[in-house]
Amino acid sequence: MPDLALSVLDLVPVRSGQTSADAVAASVALAERADALGLHRYWLAEHHNMPSVASTNPPVLLGVLAGRTRRIRLGSGGVMLPNHAPFVIAEQFAALEAAAPGRIDLGVGRAPGSDPVITALLRSEGHTSDVDRFPEHVRDIEALLGADGAGLPLATGEEYTVRATPAAAGAPVLWLLGSSDYSAELAGRLGLPYVFAHHFSGQGTEHALELYRSRFEASEHLGEPRTFLTANVVAAPTAAAADRLALPQLQHMARLRTGTPLTALDTVEAAEAAVLTSAQQELVDTMRSRWFVGEAAEVAERLTAFAERFGVDEVMISPAAGAFAADPIGRVPAREATLELLAAHLPQRSLAAA
Incomplete structure (x- = not known):
């Protein structure tokens, strides 16, 4: 099986009975494990005002994480x-x-990703119109991160230089993220690395x-x-175990997409006892068919074929395994096991810094 670099996308999930501190502790443990296993990168998503997500x-x-990981x-x-x-x-x-030289990625997305109330709280002017200025702001960030900084023209005709840090020796790698044609085309035009959000729906990847x-x-910064x-x-020693572990997250996503008020994630036991509407169950079944859930060797084979199909050498996995009621409150052993099992079946290759 060809080598395939594995990376991790984490939303810092909060399950029933956990505090935010417990959820963060579990993600720190997961990042430390990913680092020790030789995985390539660990990214955190931005979400707000959700009872099941602590990556605010x-x-x-x-x-x-920079202080708790090495490479x-x-x-x-x-x-x-x-x-x-x-x-x-x-x-x-x-x-x-500056704190972790050569280890930082800045992935940015164009969607506000929040409701208007949250947007107003995040931006003092309360406007969402900055979506239209996304290309300009991406260019601004590129310039601000550079050693020379960005030049702002003043009314006096003078130029005012602004730098994000006084003496940059390096800069984060800027990535564009998206789930539409817009970001794909913009990333290409700007010559930036790009990631399509395949994990959202599992559709549209080939076209993007x-x-x-x-x-x-x-x-x-980028030649190709x-x-x-x-x-x-979700990878586990058996397919049946993986199916059980996937239930909390699958059901949670089905509730989200059917407008059901959200709570913290269920435990595996609570998910197994849950009663879903027919619409929710249909969504669970559809999503389950698009996720990579099963026995570790089979999941590793599917991920490799997935990467080969789209001509990439890296897959970023969102480890979606749930927790049992008896699991340590500050850990999610099944998420860690997904990384361990896949790393055992997919020898990690060394990629360039980007």
């Missing part, structure tokens, strides 16, 4: 740029790069990657297209 502030949590690349998957001032994001990730590759223009795939994954 990727830069802060990445600072914690793995750390990044955002992603920062929802319309929610934030570009200068603030540039400063935060420049500081992370073809569009990105066909529109790619070499840039100062660079991309990888994302996938929801």
Whole structure:
């Protein structure tokens, strides 16, 4: 089986009975395990005001992980740029790069990813119109992170230089993330690495990657297209065990998509006892068919075929295994086991810094 680099996408899930501190502790343990196993990168998503998700502030949590890991690349998957001032994001990730040189990725997305109330709280002016300025803000961040900084023209005709950090020796690798044609085309035009959110729905990946590759223009930082795939994954010693472990997250996503009020994630036992509507069960079945759930060797084979189909050498997995009621409150052993089992079946290859 060809070597395939594995990476991790983490939302810092919160299960029933956990505090936010417990959930963060579990993700720190997961990141430490990914680092020890030789996985390539560990990214945190940005979500707000959700009872099951504690990854509200990727830069802060990445600072914690930078101090607890040794070699793995750390990044955002992603920062929802319309929610934030570009200068603030540039400063935060420049500081992370200074703390963990050569290990930081800055993945940015165009969607606000929140409801209007949250958007108003995140941006003092309460506007969502910055979505339209996404390309401009991406360019601003690129300039701000560079050693020369960005030049702002003043009314006096003078230029005011702004830098995200006073003496940059390096910069985070900037990635564009998306689930539509827009981001694929923009990433190609700007000559930036790109990731399509395959784990969202499992559809549209082939078209998005073809569009990105066909529109790619070499840039100062990247000479050819660079991309990888994302996938929801549960690996276990047996297929039956994996199916049980996948239930809490599958049911939670079905409730989300049917507008059911959300809670923290169920334990495996609670998920097995849950009664779903027919619409929710249909969603569970559809998502289950698109996820990579099963015995470890079989999942490893499917991930390799998945990567070969789309011509990539890296897959970023969202380890979607749930927890049992008796599991340690500050760990999710089945998430850690998914990484361990796949690393055992997929010898980790060394990739370039990006």
